Each structure stands twice: as structure tokens, then as C-alpha cells.
Amino acid sequence: MSISQFKYSVIPEEAEALRADVRCFLKESLENYPAVKKAHSWMGFDAQFSRQLGQKGWLGMALPKQYGGADASPFARYVIIEELLAAGAPVSAHWIADRQSAPLILRFGTPAQKEKYLPPICRGESYFCIGMSEPNSGSDLASIKTNAQRVDAGWLLNGQKVWTTNAQHSHYMIALVRTGSQAESGRHGGMSQFIIDLTLPGITVRPIADLAGGEHFNEVFFDNVRLDADALIGEEGKGWDQVTAELAFERSGPERFLSSIALMHTALALIGPRPDALQARDIGRITARLLTLRNMSLAVTQQLVDGNNPAWAASCVKDLGNVFEQELPETLQLLLEEQAQVNGGSDHAQVLAYLTQMAPSFSLRGGTREILRGIIARGLGLR
Amino acid sequence: MRELFESTIERLLSDISTADYIRSAEGGMWSADLWRALEENGFQLAGAPEAIGGAEAGWEDLFVIVRAAGRYAAPVPLVEMLLGNWLLEASGIGARSGVLTIAAQGTLRWEGERLSGDLYHVPWGRHAEWVVTVVGDQVVLLDMACADGVVPGSNIAGEPRDNLLFKAAHCAASAKLPSAMPASVLQIGGAMLRSAQMAGALTALLELTSGYAAERKQFGKPIASFQAIQQQLAVLAEQTAAANVAAETAFSESGDQLASFSIAVAKISTADAASIGAGIGHSVHGAIGFTQEYSLHLLTRRLWAWRSEFGSSTFWSTQLGKYVCAAGEQAFWPMITHSKQHQLPVAEIGSV
Ligand SMILES: Cc1cc2nc3c(=O)[nH]c(=O)nc-3n(C[C@H](O)[C@H](O)[C@H](O)COP(=O)(O)OP(=O)(O)OC[C@H]3O[C@@H](n4cnc5c(N)ncnc54)[C@H](O)[C@@H]3O)c2cc1C
Numbered sequence: 250m251s252i253s254q255f256k257y258s259v260i261p262e263e264a265e266a267l268r269a270d271v272r273c274f275l276k277e278s279l280e281n282y283p284a285v286k287k288a289h290s291w292m293g294f295d296a297q298f299s300r301q302l303g304q305k306g307w308l309g310m311a312l313p314k315q316y317g318g319a320d321a322s323p324f325a326r327y328v329i330i331e332e333l334l335a336a337g338a339p340v341s342a343h344w345i346a347d348r349q350s351a352p353l354i355l356r357f358g359t360p361a362q363k364e365k366y367l368p369p370i371c372r373g374e375s376y377f378c379i380g381m382s383e384p385n386s387g388s389d390l391a392s393i394k395t396n397a398q399r400v401d402a403g404w405l406l407n408g409q410k411v412w413t414t415n416a417q418h419s420h421y422m423i424a425l426v427r428t429g430s431q432a433e434s435g436r437h438g439g440m441s442q443f444i445i446d447l448t449l450p451g452i453t454v455r456p457i458a459d460l461a462g463g464e465h466f467n468e469v470f471f472d473n474v475r476l477d478a479d480a481l482i483g484e485e486g487k488g489w490d491q492v493t494a495e496l497a498f499e500r501s502g503p504e505r506f507l508s509s510i511a512l513m514h515t516a517l518a519l520i521g522p523r524p525d526a527l528q529a530r531d532i533g534r535i536t537a538r539l540l541t542l543r544n545m546s547l548a549v550t551q552q553l554v555d556g557n558n559p560a561w562a563a564s565c566v567k568d569l570g571n572v573f574e575q576e577l578p579e580t581l582q583l584l585l586e587e588q589a590q591v592n593g594g595s596d597h598a599q600v601l602a603y604l605t606q607m608a609p610s611f612s613l614r615g616g617t618r619e620i621l622r623g624i625i626a627r628g629l630g631l632r
Numbered sequence: 633m634r635e636l637f638e639s640t641i642e643r644l645l646s647d648i649s650t651a652d653y654i655r656s657a658e659g660g661m662w663s664a665d666l667w668r669a670l671e672e673n674g675f676q677l678a679g680a681p682e683a684i685g686g687a688e689a690g691w692e693d694l695f696v697i698v699r700a701a702g703r704y705a706a707p708v709p710l711v712e713m714l715l716g717n718w719l720l721e722a723s724g725i726g727a728r729s730g731v732l733t734i735a736a737q738g739t740l741r742w743e744g745e746r747l748s749g750d751l752y753h754v755p756w757g758r759h760a761e762w763v764v765t766v767v768g769d770q771v772v773l774l775d776m777a778c779a780d781g782v783v784p785g786s787n788i789a790g791e792p793r794d795n796l797l798f799k800a801a802h803c804a805a806s807a808k809l810p811s812a813m814p815a816s817v818l819q820i821g822g823a824m825l826r827s828a829q830m831a832g833a834l835t836a837l838l839e840l841t842s843g844y845a846a847e848r849k850q851f852g853k854p855i856a857s858f859q860a861i862q863q864q865l866a867v868l869a870e871q872t873a874a875a876n877v878a879a880e881t882a883f884s885e886s887g888d889q890l891a892s893f894s895i896a897v898a899k900i901s902t903a904d905a906a907s908i909g910a911g912i913g914h915s916v917h918g919a920i921g922f923t924q925e926y927s928l929h930l931l932t933r934r935l936w937a938w939r940s941e942f943g944s945s946t947f948w949s950t951q952l953g954k955y956v957c958a959a960g961e962q963a964f965w966p967m968i969t970h971s972k973q974h975q976l977p978v979a980e981i982g983s984v
Contacts, residue, residue, distance in 0.1 A: 252873050335968075346895075511906075514961050514965075517964055521957065530946055531949070531953065532952075533900065533950055533952030539905075541897060545874060565870045625866035626856075627864075629838075629842050630863060631857075632856070
């Protein structure tokens with residue numbers, strides 16, 4: 250692991266060429282979209298919008314053509330997703346499938362699984378959620394208890410997942426569950442991943458309201474759920490390694506520093522062309538940090554293009570990015586005497602209210618700050 | 633060219649620019665043998681034309697030289713000379729050999745054919761043979777033999793930052809600034825240099841500090857095994873990465889014109905990283921890092937100094953913020969995705 254992984258990287262022209270089209274499409278589709286909805290960014294659910302993106306060929310872009318993808322470079326995908334996020338498009342329906350589940354299935358799935366799951370993901374019709382966390386297993390995923398026992402032609406699943414984003418809207422969950430005992434196979438052994446059809450009997454999904462009253466994440470209960478043999482993805486007992494690889498996809502992108510970007514737009518609109526000294530300084534500093542984060546993130550994308558594993562570099566970007574997107578509402582509320590308002594008030598007041606409440610989650614979802622810094626320290630050879 | 637530059641200068645500086653060597657330079661000694669070794673390898677003229685012994689390297693390649701100068705705290709005006717010669721070439725005056733430095737701030741004014749006034753904070757001014765500065769719309773080369781006085785000053789790291797006095801001096805050469813080049817070109821270029829030096833110094837700081845944490849034992853284990861220490865070093869690594877990317881971007885996007893927008897971003901990002909990084913370096917090192925004997929301060933004192941030279945993080949943030957606000961909300965995201973196409977108007981320092 251070394252700092253030299255972060256080298257200056259530019260988006261190649263053929264990927265850059267996509268930008269104008271996406272921008273144009275977004276301008277039209279989001280014309281009357283309220284600012285506070287834009288602030289939801291990758292929490293905003295709109296199946297119709299996801300299907301439109303699928304028709305445009307902007308989902309599963311990096312997947313092979315054979316499965317409905319475009320065989321495009323990671324940079325092409327980068328351009329699309331940063332434009333979607335900066336515009337505040339509602340991408341949550343397909344988000345996890347496109348970003349995390351599809352690459353996982355491509356990498357570890359059987360030919361039949363790829364054939365079955367990937368094309369509808371590329372069409373924006375099939376949505377996934379991630380079942381890792383459990384009530385007593387957050388950062389320490391090794392302690393999960395949900396288990397699948399082999400029964401005649403398949404598996405019998407029992408247990409509970411929690412904080413499962415979009416479980417109530419998803420067709421499938423990719424879950425990490427126990428298939429062997431920890432005593433026999435070691436702390437990270439005895440775990441496997443399954444693709445679970447959420448319509449199966451014995452599954453109960455219960456939304457959990459977040460502190461702002463939104464319902465994004467859920468509890469999911471499995472009560473003697475019968476899974477077919479082909480629900481297993483990858484190798485039995487190799488779940489931990491697969492999950493670690495999967496998390497690298499989840500930590501590398503612009504979604505890790507753009508979560509509060511809507512507020513920058515409403516703030517600039519209010520500040521206007523002649524900022525006072527404090528506003529000028531803080532707007533300038535935010536701009537600099539944003540650009541540097543983007544350049545770091547492009548360096549990570551280059552690593553993907555070069556076929557390297559960017560897990561360490563991605564952790565650096567995610568942690569620094571989370572600090573940035575959490576500080577944005579903090580800094581911007583100091584620049585304008587504009588009170589945050591949940592109902593009524595200006596666009597800025599509403600976006601500020603929403604993001605102030607959402608900000609704590611930015612450094613929790615996808616791995617907490619402390620866990621990421623632990624990964625970075627490991628990369629430095631400290632542990 | 634870049635790989636060759638990098639390996640050669642890293643080897644040269646790690647051999648000569650040792651902790652003891654830097655200390656004696658801080659004591660006031662001119663680093664004649666280091667300068668000569670750099671000359672023998674052609675580094676001072678790396679950006680200059682082949683005809684006078686240069687390598688015609690662009691900023692993208694010069695980046696590794698400047699970063700290495702920061703990493704090894706090279707006690708010579710190598711980086712200033714690269715910028716000064718670049719401007720002399722661009723304006724048609726032509727690069728010089730001999731110790732050359734730059735002055736970005738001052739009160740120099742034309743009186744007919746002659747120049748009077750002061751130049752401020754001139755890096756290594758007392759050791760220089762030549763000074764490059766901008767007066768009005770003219771690039772000016774001054775022979776230090778014409779200076780009427782040198783008021784010595786030093787930055788936090790003991791590097792010479794002298795004020796130079798001129799009374800009715802003849803300049804050695806002058807030429808009009810190339811078209812579209814702002815009068816603040818040396819201020820902008822100086823900020824770019826310092827950003828890469830800070831990236832280099834932070835890289836060295838990260839290595840020194842994580843190495844120390846792996847060796848130093850307390851409570852029966854290396855302090856690197858304590859989470860509190862790991863968490864701090866992770867932040868240092870993130871800041872170092874940010875500084876390196878930001879500085880490299882500024883150099884890579886500069887050519888005939890300096891990429892002033894990206895340079896502002898780089899100076900802000902590296903200066904902020906310097907502040908955070910120096911704090912972590914000292915915190916992890918405990919008392920040993922606070923001693924003269926241990927070499928941590930050779931890096932941290934430079935980081936503290938360089939972050940405010942050629943404009944502090946606040947100076948550059950303010951310039952950038954004014955520009956962003958004037959462009960307006962709609963222009964913001966397109967500006968981020970195409971930052972290298974933007975030139976930032978830069979006010980004179982002091983008139984933030
Ligand atoms: C908005 C949101 C969406 C989410 N979506 C999903 C999802 O779709 N699927 C899913 O599976 N999960 C999801 N999560 C769960 C998320 O992954 C967990 O919150 C996260 O892994 C942390 O687990 P925890 O909340 O149990 O905290 P804990 O693990 O209990 O941690 C609490 C605190 O202790 C610290 N800590 C814990 N262990 C250590 C250690 N070893 N060293 C130092 N510090 C430590 C943590 O950093 C944290 O500060 C979501 C969470 C949020 C907030």
C-alpha cells in the first residue's frame with residue numbers, strides 16, 4: 250500500500266463524451282424536481298426513472314454485452330454516476346444492484362446465475378438489497394448468527410437481518426449467513442453468500458423509521474425459508490472473502506463525498522455573486538476539498554482500470570469523503586442566517602434540515618470511520 | 633523522463649540532503665556541494681532549452697523534482713530557479729545558469745529605465761546571483777550585484793527569506809509578460825511549487841511517523857498496535873494522499889499557462905493537509921519529536937512555513953470562493969468537472 254497509488258488520472262475522452270447526453274437527460278427529467286428531493290440523492294426511490302436509465306444503457310455499464318451491459322470502462326460508469334448524484338437524481342431503486350450486486354454476481358456467480366440476474370439489472374427492472382448487518386453484528390460481521398442448513402435439495406434459512414436498505418422495495422437480497430460453525434472453521438470461516446428471492450414464504454420485512462421519519466432501512470426475518478440449491482452464490486464457506494471484495498466496490502465511488510452536494514447548490518443560490526469574506530473563504534475551501542476528493546476518486550478508478558485492487562485507496566477516499574460531506578451542512582449553516590426548516594421555508598432551509606439530520610449516517614453506512622481507519626492502518630503495515 | 637528525474641534526484645538528495653546537512657544550512661551555511669551536484673545532473677535547468685544544457689521538461693515532469701526537493705527538505709533554491717527560468721524563457725529573456733531565485737512580492741517601480749523599491753520574502757535571496765520578478769507588465773531580471781541592501785529574514789524552518797533593496801538599479805534584462813499571463817504569475821507559480829514540496833514533506837512525514845510507531849514500545853507493545861495511534865496515522869495517510877493528488881494535478885494541468893484554478897485547489901488542500909499532518913506527526917512521536925536532535929521538525933517546521941508562503945489557505949480559498957460565487961450556482965458542477973479549463977484571477981497578496 251503506498252501513496253503512489255494516488256496518481257493524477259484523467260477521464261478518457263470516450264467516457265467524457267457521455268457527459269453532455271446525461272446532463273441533457275437529467276435537465277429534462279428533473280426540471281420540476283424539488284431541491285429537498287434532490288438532497289435525497291442515492292436515497293431517492295423511483296422505479297420508473299431507473300427503467301429509463303436502463304433504456305438509455307446507463308445501468309450495468311461495465312458488465313459484458315452478453316448480459317445486457319456495455320463493456321464500458323469504469324470511467325464511463327464514473328461519469329454517469331457522478332452526473333446522477335450531482336443532479337440529485339433518484340437512483341436508489343437500482344443503486345445497490347448496479348454498484349454492488351451486479352459486479353459480485355459477475356465475479357462469483359455461475360453462468361446460469363449471470364444469465365438470470367444480470368440482464369434485468371441492466372434494464373433497471375431488478376432491485377437488490379444487502380443483508381450483512383444483524384442486531385448484534387454491525388462492525389463485527391464475523392459474529393453473524395443467521396444460518397442456512399443443508400436440506401435435501403437446498404437450504405433452510407433462519408435468522409434476522411437489520412438496517413437493510415430498500416428491502417421493502419427489492420426483489421432480492423444478497424445475504425451473508427452462517428453455513429458452518431465458527432468453532433470448526435475459524436472466526437471468518439463457515440460463512441456463505443446467498444441470493445434470496447424476497448417473495449419466498451417465511452420472509453417478513455418490517456421498515457424502520459429513521460430519525461427524520463423516512464423509511465429506508467428495514468428489519469428482515471427469515472423463518473424456515475426454503476432456498477433452492479442455486480441460491481448459493483460463490484463458494485460455500487468463502488462468504489467472508491467474497492464480502493470483503495464486494496465492499497471494495499461499495500467504498501470507491503463519488504457517492505462517498507457527494508451526499509451533501511445539493512446544499513452547495515442552494516447555498517450558492519442564496520449567497521449570490523458577491524460573498525462576504527467568510528463566505529468566500531469557506532466556499533473556496535469547500536470547492537478545493539471537493540475537487541481534491543474527486544481527483545483522489547479518479548485515481549481509484551484508474552486503479553480499477555489497471556486491474557489492481559483499490560481497497561486501501563478506496564478506504565482513504567471514503568473516510569476523507571465522509572468527513573467532507575458531514576462538514577458541509579455544518580459549515581454552510583454558519584454562512585447564512587437561514588434557519589433549517591422541515592416544513593415551509595426556502596429550498597436551502599429544507600435541504601439544510603434534511604442533510605443535518607442525515608449527516609451522521611454518512612460515516613456509518615458502508616463501514617464506520619473507525620473500521621475504515623483500521624483498514625488504512627493495516628495497509629500501512631501497522632497491524 | 634519523469635522516472636529518470638525521480639530516481640536520480642531521490643538518490644542524489646537522500647545521499648547529500650541528510651538531517652545534519654539541513655541543520656548546517658539552517659545555521660546559515662550555503663549548500664555549495666549540493667548545488668553543484670544538482671548542477672552536474674542538470675536539475676536547475678531541467679525545464680530550459682537544450683541549447684543551454686536544459687532538458688526542456690514540462691511541469692508534469694518537473695513535478696517529481698519539486699516534490700523530491702520537499703521530501704528531502706533540500707536547503708537550496710532549486711525549485712525557485714525552475715520557476716524563474718521558466719518565466720525567463722516564456723518572456724524571451726532566456727534562462728540563466730547561476731543561482732537564481734524569484735520575488736513575488738514587493739514595491740519595485742520603474743523610474744525611467746531604472747528600478748527602485750523593495751522585494752519581500754525572497755527565498756535564498758542572500759545566496760542568489762539573479763532575481764526574477766514582475767514589475768507592472770514587465771518580467772525583470774536583476775543582478776544581485778545591483779542590490780543596495782539585503783535585510784536577512786528566515787521562515788519558521790530557518791530558510792532564508794530576505795528583503796532586497798534596490799535604488800535606481802539597472803535591470804539585466806526585461807521583457808513584456810507573455811500575452812494572457814497575469815502579473816501575479818510568480819505568486820501563482822510559487823503556490824504551485826510549495827504545494828508539491830508540501831506533498832513531498834508529508835510523504836516523508838508519513839514514512840517517518842509510521843516507522844517510529846512500529847518501533848517505539850510502550851506497555852509492552854509497539855505503539856502502532858494501539859487503535860488510537862492507528863486512527864491518527866490513517867488520517868495522516870489520507871491527508872498525504874490528498875496532498876499528493878492535488879499537487880500533481882496542478883503541475884499536470886499547467887503548461888504554457890499555469891493552471892491557476894487547480895493551483896489554488898492544490899495550495900488549499902496541501903496547506904490544510906500540512907496543518908493536520910504536522911500535528912499528527914508530533915502527537916504520535918511524543919517528546920522525542922520535540923527535540924532538536926530528532927529529525928521530525930525538519931519536516932514539520934517546513935510544512936508550517938510553506939503552507940503560508942505565496943498565499944495561505946485562506947488567501948487562496950478567498951480567491952477561489954469569489955470566483956465560484958460570481959460564476960453562480962448553475963456553473964458550479966460544470967466547473968468541478970472541467971476545472972482545468974478555468975483560469976482564476978488572482979489578486980495581489982495583502983489585498984484579499
Ligand atoms: C443509512 C444506513 C443504511 C444502512 N444500510 C445497510 C444495508 O443495506 N445493509 C446492511 O447490512 N447494513 C446496512 N447498514 C448498517 C451499517 O453497515 C452498520 O451501521 C455499520 O456496519 C456499523 O454497525 P453498527 O451500527 O452495529 O455499529 P457498531 O458496530 O455497534 O459500532 C458502534 C461504534 O463502535 C465503533 N466500533 C465498533 N467496532 C470497533 C472496533 N473494532 N474498533 C474501533 N471502533 C469500533 C464503530 O466505529 C462505531 O463508532 C446501514 C446503516 C445506515 C446508517
